[in-house]
Amino acid sequence: MSVIADASFTRFGKREEGLLDLACESASPIVNKFADDIDFIVVSNSYSGEYNDISGINNLISTKLSLDTVPSIRVDNTSGSGGSALMVADSLIRSGSASNVLVIGAEKMTGYPTKRSTRIIASLLQPEERNAGLSLPSLGAFMARSYLSEFHAPREAIAKIAVKNHHNGSLNPFAQFQSEVSLEDVMNSRVIADPLRIYEYCPISDGAVSLLMVPEESLHSFSGKGASIIGTGYSSATSSLSFRKSLTTLDCVRKASETALKRGGIGISDVSVAELHDMTSVLEIIESEDAGFFRKGEGWRAAMNGDTQIGGQIPINTSGGLNSKGHPIGASGIAQAAEIYQQLTGTAGKRQVEDAHYGFSLSMAGFGNSATAIVYEGVA
Amino acid sequence: MKISRCRNCDAKFLVGRVFCPSCKSDAIEMIDLLEGKVIEIVSLVATPEPFPDNYSIAMIDANGIVLFARTDESLKKGDSVGITEDEFGPICNKI
Structure with missing residues (x-):
């Protein structure tokens, strides 16, 4: 069993520093304490070539940290890079191939016009679909329209996700946005892809997060408390949107979640706190159903009732989510795990969920191309 | 515009593939969709x-x-x- 024994963040947002400096800023507090123990580095990053003119980023980072000879790899799986990197690190430890793994998630995306960024991100689509002018935000709009129509949900239910996540972000010192928005603010904000509005989409972000993952039996040599990864599930779905049977279900989320929970030996109702992939607000609702927190078509009611806010039945995206915390793509899945680590070790500050014992994270690639679900248990 | 058609099982699909997603045949042709x-x-x-x-x-x-x-x-x-x-x-x- 592997355990997250430490976590360290940079502030997310528009940052002056370069990608390598951001990665090192997040890793330095961990390297300061445990440099001699780290025997593998996994870097989660997806777009260093496209945004930063950098390749082989894992070796560049390891040298800047003076861990030149520590083996390292880069994991790239678009928005799901973080979940995939955690699965790789967990596998390295469980197989005995490595003991103490430094996991770094980093991305620097600001500095280009939005139109260029939208193009870069849309490069994950199949050419036959991308050529129609699709963007990831437009897919969110198709999904929102289908969901509202299929389940007769009120438009405000989707907007409430943005209200909740901005509130949570206002409590997170590392979040890109640290101010609340009202339902009226969201509903009156600029349309990006009809019917979804700008407050309902994640921003373009820079940022980095680092974790130290160790075998459970040696946790006492490190921080003494952590978040144990008790189950992982990974699932892929077709990358061809036209080949999917439904726009309101993400098969990869459903299957990955089932597998992670089964391997973890717990039920979804045992989970105290969850981080989902809310690139846009409607995704959080649909994922909350596909992960099993709510029945299909009922997630919107939970959002309306406040069931997913801190203090509710199942707090979701206590970090602020991608929506408010920001979405530096390679860092996001690692940041989800770092939030769960903080929640399960009682160090989440104003966002702390009472008596949090089991956590859940869902890192998704593409627009449902693949997903990594992870189930965690607080250990000390 | 053009889409793909499997000559073995008549499956039609938008995104080009080497093998048919239904029968795995590699006999794929392009047809017009109007x-x-x-x-x-x-x-x-x-x-x-x-x-x-x-x-x-x-x-x-x-x-x-x-x-x-x-x-x-x-x-x-x-x-x-x-x-x-x-x-x-x-x-x-x-x-």
């Missing part, structure tokens, strides 16, 4: 390079094949559309 019905439509104001700054995208059902196409027209669900291509990709117009 019209369909709008399933859903979304208007965009934040668009990717190299596309124009404003347009709508229609999700279209063409005899069971789902595809996407740009349009500058005010289309609604159920409209019949013709599908052609411009310098960027598929476009559709009401017929």
